[in-house]
Amino acid sequence: xxxxxxxxxxxxxxxxxxxxxxxxxxxxxxxxxxxxxxxxxxxxxxxxxxxxxxxxxxxxxxxxxxxxxxxxxxxxxxxxxxxxxxxxxxxxxxxxxxxxxxxxxxxxxxxxxxxxxxxxxxxxxxxxxxxxxxxxxxxxxxxxxxxxxxxxxxxxxxxxxxxxxxxxxxxxxxxxxxxxxxxxxxxxxxxxxxxxxxxxxxxxxxxxxxxxxxxxxxxxxxxxxxxxxxxxxxxxxxxxxxxxxxxxxxxxxxxxxxxxxxxxxxxxxxxxxxxxxxxxxxxxxxxxxxxxxxxxxxxxxxxxxxxxxxxxxxxxxxxxxxxxxxxxxxxxxxxxxxxxxxxxxxxxxxxxxxxxxxxxxxxxxxxxxxxxxxxxxxxxxxxxxxxxxxxxxxxxxxxxxxxxxxxxxxxxxxxxxxxxxxxxxxxxxxxxxxxxxxxxxxxxxxxxxxxxxxxxx
Numbered sequence: 265x266x267x268x269x270x271x272x273x274x275x276x277x278x279x280x281x282x283x284x285x286x287x288x289x290x291x292x293x294x295x296x297x298x299x300x301x302x303x304x305x306x307x308x309x310x311x312x313x314x315x316x317x318x319x320x321x322x323x324x325x326x327x328x329x330x331x332x333x334x335x336x337x338x339x340x341x342x343x344x345x346x347x348x349x350x351x352x353x354x355x356x357x358x359x360x361x362x363x364x365x366x367x368x369x370x371x372x373x374x375x376x377x378x379x380x381x382x383x384x385x386x387x388x389x390x391x392x393x394x395x396x397x398x399x400x401x402x403x404x405x406x407x408x409x410x411x412x413x414x415x416x417x418x419x420x421x422x423x424x425x426x427x428x429x430x431x432x433x434x435x436x437x438x439x440x441x442x443x444x445x446x447x448x449x450x451x452x453x454x455x456x457x458x459x460x461x462x463x464x465x466x467x468x469x470x471x472x473x474x475x476x477x478x479x480x481x482x483x484x485x486x487x488x489x490x491x492x493x494x495x496x497x498x499x500x501x502x503x504x505x506x507x508x509x510x511x512x513x514x515x516x517x518x519x520x521x522x523x524x525x526x527x528x529x530x531x532x533x534x535x536x537x538x539x540x541x542x543x544x545x546x547x548x549x550x551x552x553x554x555x556x557x558x559x560x561x562x563x564x565x566x567x568x569x570x571x572x573x574x575x576x577x578x579x580x581x582x583x584x585x586x587x588x589x590x591x592x593x594x595x596x597x598x599x600x601x602x603x604x605x606x607x608x609x610x611x612x613x614x615x616x617x618x619x620x621x622x623x624x625x626x627x628x629x630x631x632x633x634x635x636x637x638x639x640x641x642x643x644x645x646x647x648x649x650x651x652x653x654x655x656x657x658x659x660x661x662x663x664x665x666x667x668x669x670x671x672x673x674x675x676x677x678x679x680x681x682x683x684x685x686x687x688x689x690x691x692x693x694x695x696x697x698x699x700x701x702x703x704x705x706x707x708x709x710x711x712x713x714x715x716x717x718x719x720x721x
Contacts, residue, residue, distance in 0.1 A: 278676040284325040285313045308672040317344035319695040333690030339539040343695025352592035370582035376594040384551035389582035393513035393538030394422030396548035410473035418482030459496040466504040476509040479524035484514040490656040494530040507533040543589030602694035606635035616705040639688035681707035
């Protein structure tokens with residue numbers, strides 16, 4: 265008979281296996297709140313520490329190797345240490361990391377963005393996706409003279425005060441203490457995929473500066489966008505002369521070379537980019553037509569009548585290292601070949617995980633699009649199919665609810681079996697191989713066995 269485990273046995277095995285990470289964590293908690301520098305990296309009983317990475321793999325200080333589905337929080341479509349990107353950054357490193365001046369590589373980087381992204385006529389670089397979202401909000405408010413931004417329940421647009429509202433269940437109010445009520449009141453949270461709600465809101469409220477959306481759906485597709493909604497949203501916002509912003513921080517250069525807007529043939533007014541944009545280094549951007557980007561511009565000459573412009577400094581905007589990595593990455597991405605490889609691997613992985621779930625008779629489901637997957641862990645009714653979820657035939661309020669005990673045990677068990685996931689989700693790169701997918705499915709099967717033995721699945 266198999267040895268029975270207590271509900272804490274997975275965590276105990278985890279602590280025994282990863283002693284070096286445990287020791288580093290004990291150092292970290294003395295200098296960082298809860299020992300981490302990003303909320304998503306916190307986990308119980310402690311996070312894994314990584315010493316190096318290459319391709320689809322990364323390893324800890326003790327030499328434990330993991331198949332990586334974080335891929336740099338989605339930034340590494342090409343995997344870790346893609347030779348062309350590494351060579352570009354090395355070359356730039358020898359020339360300088362920060363000139364405090366304009367440089368040719370930033371121009372080339374901007375040209376690649378305008379070449380690939382349908383909405384991009386002009387570009388302004390930032391140091392992160394959150395900064396790009398801040399800039400987009402400031403731009404539309406400056407351009408329209410209006411105050412409110414409409415976003416959708418569950419959608420994530422960075423951690424800044426303007427839009428950190430309604431990200432997590434119950435999708436009401438600020439997601440963090442410290443956000444002023446008067447700031448929160450300028451953000452309207454709409455139900456996903458509800459064209460009638462947006463139509464009525466824009467018709468009745470004349471103070472809407474813009475509507476912003478993750479075109480894939482909330483948190484890169486955890487709450488999917490239904491077929492046809494983007495086209496409807498474009499029509500409604502255009503009819504009411506309200507700017508539409510696509511947050512393509514994740515989908516940009518992942519869903520197609522031109523992002524989700526190219527794939528779905530819907531062109532927004534402004535687009536927010538980051539992650540793949542900078543090839544794994546820090547970087548973001550806002551792009552759009554000249555008339556919307558114009559408030560960033562200076563007067564045409566020193567003698568021209570002074571005017572107020574949208575203020576935007578930023579020490580590391582378009583820094584040479586990020587620009588060099590971005591140029592190298594977008595050059596590769598432009599062919600679409602690496603996107604197709606990652607998409608194909610993800611499809612096989614999603615289908616295989618659902619087969620494992622069926623074999624193990626667990627009430628879960630795996631769904632997603634492009635090179636992304638999400639795991640719906642448990643639900644109160646019959647197990648939905650991936651098709652149900654991907655076609656929005658499910659209560660969206662359930663799709664971002666999590667059980668912290670279950671998620672912790674799941675992540676620990678997957679790590680014990682050689683796979684690192686950012687919770688019940690993940691992203692693939694073109695570096696992931698058929699063997700990686702096979703090994704991940706084996707790890708997923710073993711993990712479900714461990715969770716069942718612990719009474720958690």
